[in-house]
Amino acid sequence: MTDECEKAILIPNAGKLDRPLDGYDRLYFGVEFCQRLIPTQQALAAALERAQGKGFTLVTPFVTDAGLQRLRPVLDMLQRERPDAEVVVNDWGVLDYLHENHPNLEPVLGRLLVKQKRGPRILRIAEKLPTEAVDHFRRCVADSSVVIRFLQPYGVGRVELDNLLQGLRRDDGLPASLYYPYGYITTTRMCLTNAAYDRKRSFREIFPCKKDCQILSFTLRSPKMPVEIILRGNTQFYFNDRLPDNLAALGIDRLVYEPEPPL
Amino acid sequence: MSKPRVEILCPVNSPAEVEAVIRQGATELYCGVLRRSWKGKYSNVASPNRREWTSSNMQSYDELREAVRIAHGLGVRVFLAMNGLYTEPQYPMVRREVEDGVACGVDALIIADIGLLAMMREWAPGVEFHISTGGTTFNSMTARFYKRLGAARIVLPRHLRVDEMISLARRNPAIVFEAFILNRGCKNIDGFCTFQHGVNEIRMGPLYRIPKKLNLDLRLLQFLRALPERCARPLASALVSGADGACFLDYEVSAESERLTRRQCTEAERFIKSCFSVLTGIDTCGVCQLKALVEGGITHFKIVGRENVTDKKLRDVRFLVEALRRLDETQDAFRRTVRATYRRIYGVPCRNLCYFT
Numbered sequence: 147m148t149d150e151c152e153k154a155i156l157i158p159n160a161g162k163l164d165r166p167l168d169g170y171d172r173l174y175f176g177v178e179f180c181q182r183l184i185p186t187q188q189a190l191a192a193a194l195e196r197a198q199g200k201g202f203t204l205v206t207p208f209v210t211d212a213g214l215q216r217l218r219p220v221l222d223m224l225q226r227e228r229p230d231a232e233v234v235v236n237d238w239g240v241l242d243y244l245h246e247n248h249p250n251l252e253p254v255l256g257r258l259l260v261k262q263k264r265g266p267r268i269l270r271i272a273e274k275l276p277t278e279a280v281d282h283f284r285r286c287v288a289d290s291s292v293v294i295r296f297l298q299p300y301g302v303g304r305v306e307l308d309n310l311l312q313g314l315r316r317d318d319g320l321p322a323s324l325y326y327p328y329g330y331i332t333t334t335r336m337c338l339t340n341a342a343y344d345r346k347r348s349f350r351e352i353f354p355c356k357k358d359c360q361i362l363s364f365t366l367r368s369p370k371m372p373v374e375i376i377l378r379g380n381t382q383f384y385f386n387d388r389l390p391d392n393l394a395a396l397g398i399d400r401l402v403y404e405p406e407p408p409l
Numbered sequence: 410m411s412k413p414r415v416e417i418l419c420p421v422n423s424p425a426e427v428e429a430v431i432r433q434g435a436t437e438l439y440c441g442v443l444r445r446s447w448k449g450k451y452s453n454v455a456s457p458n459r460r461e462w463t464s465s466n467m468q469s470y471d472e473l474r475e476a477v478r479i480a481h482g483l484g485v486r487v488f489l490a491m492n493g494l495y496t497e498p499q500y501p502m503v504r505r506e507v508e509d510g511v512a513c514g515v516d517a518l519i520i521a522d523i524g525l526l527a528m529m530r531e532w533a534p535g536v537e538f539h540i541s542t543g544g545t546t547f548n549s550m551t552a553r554f555y556k557r558l559g560a561a562r563i564v565l566p567r568h569l570r571v572d573e574m575i576s577l578a579r580r581n582p583a584i585v586f587e588a589f590i591l592n593r594g595c596k597n598i599d600g601f602c603t604f605q606h607g608v609n610e611i612r613m614g615p616l617y618r619i620p621k622k623l624n625l626d627l628r629l630l631q632f633l634r635a636l637p638e639r640c641a642r643p644l645a646s647a648l649v650s651g652a653d654g655a656c657f658l659d660y661e662v663s664a665e666s667e668r669l670t671r672r673q674c675t676e677a678e679r680f681i682k683s684c685f686s687v688l689t690g691i692d693t694c695g696v697c698q699l700k701a702l703v704e705g706g707i708t709h710f711k712i713v714g715r716e717n718v719t720d721k722k723l724r725d726v727r728f729l730v731e732a733l734r735r736l737d738e739t740q741d742a743f744r745r746t747v748r749a750t751y752r753r754i755y756g757v758p759c760r761n762l763c764y765f766t
């Protein structure tokens with residue numbers, strides 16, 4: 147079943163571009179969760195070089211005004227160098243900006259905006275929930291016909307999904323990419339990992355970045371949490387490498403492999 | 410230049426507390442409704458708004474109608490939180506919730522779902538709506554995006570710095586921004602967090618409602634705060650309130666790094682463990698930044714905690730009213746005054762759990 151899907155690999159930064167890309171049809175490059183990791187133009191050039199002969203998707207995070215300033219030249223360059231590229235958007239403002247300024251680049255609705263219900267504790271309560279509620283937790287907001295209609299003028303033709311622990315339910319919806327094996331659960335700007343080893347103060351601050359997400363990650367275990375939580379940088383993930391059997395029926399035509407939690 | 414009018418938005422979960430919080434100084438109210446028909450189908454965990462506990466919400470639109478009647482009689486507007494994230498099969502019920510809320514006379518809806526936003530013109534033409542913090546407005550383009558869709562107000566995320574909020578307000582003078590000012594400072598970004606709340610209400614059934622309804626859980630937290638952290642954390646995690654949020658669990662933490670020493674990893678593990686404690690999440694506050702925010706153009710402030718008992722809400726409103734009277738002081742003097750006021754009103758010193766930096 148997976149043979150029918152386009153295969154992509156998600157590489158978050160230029161330092162990891164030496165990973166073999168054989169067997170992948172498309173390179174996803176960039177980060178969804180942190181504007182401090184927006185690639186430089188130099189890094190984008192290196193990624194585009196590596197993606198020659200393959201599809202290319204730039205992954206963008208949610209941004210403040212400062213982050214948007216950093217993103218603009220990267221998008222300008224992408225339009226110049228790969229006008230057929232996709233851009234995964236995780237910020238309505240970025241979608242609006244793309245629509246106005248780079249209508250050729252193809253926007254894709256990212257994991258932060260599709261609004262799946264990912265919290266793993268659903269596994270502990272599912273049997274006590276009404277059928278309709280269980281069904282609700284398998285769906286996502288972006289599959290609603292209203293949302294699809296809303297996205298149409300913006301040119302959004304694809305959504306990015308996580309491989310939910312409780313399973314997926316899609317009756318309709320735009321063509322979808324499925325990320326695996328790491329599903330994101332939550333994210334923050336109060337990056338816990340940043341300087342966690344010499345932190346003298348509370349986490350309640352948006353600290354200057356030391357890029358510790360590149361050298362440090364954590365596993366969190368609790369008997370009250372059905373799976374391990376992986377904390378990398380500012381984001382928490384779960385691990386799920388069991389792909390659904392019915393990818394085509396779910397409207398999934400692309401698999402996005404994450405060799406590691408994508409930060 | 411005349412001083413801007415500053416609004417204090419107070420939560421209510423019952424018509425019984427409406428008059429009291431208004432007399433104390435609340436200038437706007439907000440609330441949610443979780444009625445039996447919704448709960449029976451989708452449970453409290455998939456509540457129609459971002460408060461998943463039954464005790465956070467009114468139980469019927471009759472209660473809402475009564476709350477609106479009292480508030481309007483005192484000249485105060487009421488906003489209905491409809492800031493859940495909805496899937497296709499829910500739409501008929503969502504529409505009914507919206508129409509019933511509007512029929513009760515609410516003055517605005519608070520929305521996060523892009524689908525509901527798109528349907529507002531059809532389902533509730535002419536009704537004012539605000540973008541919830543769940544709308545994740547971190548930049549001017551997003552603010553403009555929502556403004557063009559008809560939003561009258563945007564609630565900012567807690568995860569913006571004060572300078573970033575002020576910059577947003579200055580760059581977008583045509584948009585009304587609202588900032589959180591008291592209680593419940595989650596470390597994660599509300600609109601991007603997908604952990605479920607209200608799980609214990611499912612697991613423990615009606616028993617769970619009792620401590621929540623009487624606000625015993627908050628009192629318990631205050632007690633736990635007085636204990637040494639090494640005792641308080643496992644205790645809090647084991648008890649009802651502590652176990653309800655995934656962020657409050659007493660995790661076993663292990664660090665992995667090829668570059669750090671074992672000692673650094675141990676330090677890091679200890680730090681991360683300290684971040685996941687129920688003791689870090691309550692009593693958060695941004696009042697020391699009130700002066701900077703008002704001077705920067707933000708004039709609408711939200712108190713969080715619909716589930717709190719009326720006494721706590723009254724103290725919160727009083728705290729803000731007193732702080733707002735001192736905006737003419739210098740920033741340092743204002744901060745000192747605020748901290749002294751906090752101690753006087755709540756009977757405990759400020760714990761430096763600040764929303765904003």
